[in-house]
Amino acid sequence: SPAASGTVVVSNMNDNTATLLDARTLTTLLTVPTGRAPHEVAISHDGRWALVSNYGTRDAPGNTITVIDVDARSVARTIELSDVRRPHGMVFLPGDTIVAVTAEMNRAVLLVDFRTGKTLRALPTNGRAPHIVGSSSDGRRLVAGNIGEGSIAMLSPMSTDTTKTVKVGRQPEGVAITPDGTRAWAGSNQDSIVVVVSLDRGQPLDTIRGFGLPYRLAISPDGKSVVITDPAKATIRVFDEP
Secondary structure, three states, rough: OOOOEEEEEEEOOOOOOEEEEEEOOOOEEEEEEEOOOOOOOOOOOOOOOEEEEEOOOOOOOOEEEEEEEOOOOOOEEEEEOOOOOOEEEEEOOOOOOOOEEEEHHOOOOEEEEOOOOOOOEEEEEEOEEEEEEEEEEEEEEEEEEEEEOOEEEEEOOOOOOEEEEEEEEOEEEEEEEOOOOOEEEEOOOOOEEEEEEEEOOEEEEEEEEEOOOOOOOEOOOOEEEEEEEEOOOOOEEEEEEE
């Protein structure tokens, strides 16, 4: 297979920094400052920009996003989210001009104009602590895991459709959506299962067992494979996406 290329961006939660690594050699290129307790990273489709959500601490919830210019290897600016608290999961929508951001304390997914930093819309998730958000390839459907509610929220950022939720198990932290937007995969931290959901029907299709902690999930760009990390069992499992 061809050698890896590009840049890996890693948030360092306890150090309030983010590190840029060469994807081929995994050598450190640079470490830059962020806000307090950075949690998640999102990369634009063109690879130019990295966003780091500054989640904050228990006593001081965060409300900012650090913007890193990957090519220039520097912090470009900070997006202030005003009265929003605990930004966490993020994903760039097609075109890289709008970013979907979960806001845990606001129980919403924000649509933020990346160019201006302005919040365009807040989509309620109808559940507590929306944590991770995923987008279909066309940006017409989002899913977010309501970690405090045991459900995933199905969101339509480009329409006025109301939010629908589906129960998937306790503490669904890791979620992913297929590129065509037809199915979501959600990992339950407390029940140690992964639930596959039909987004068209709004109901579970399958339950996969045998995990310790299905912490993060990703679906390949061609929609054929699902990668699930399980730190409790020190494994990475790969599944076919039906």
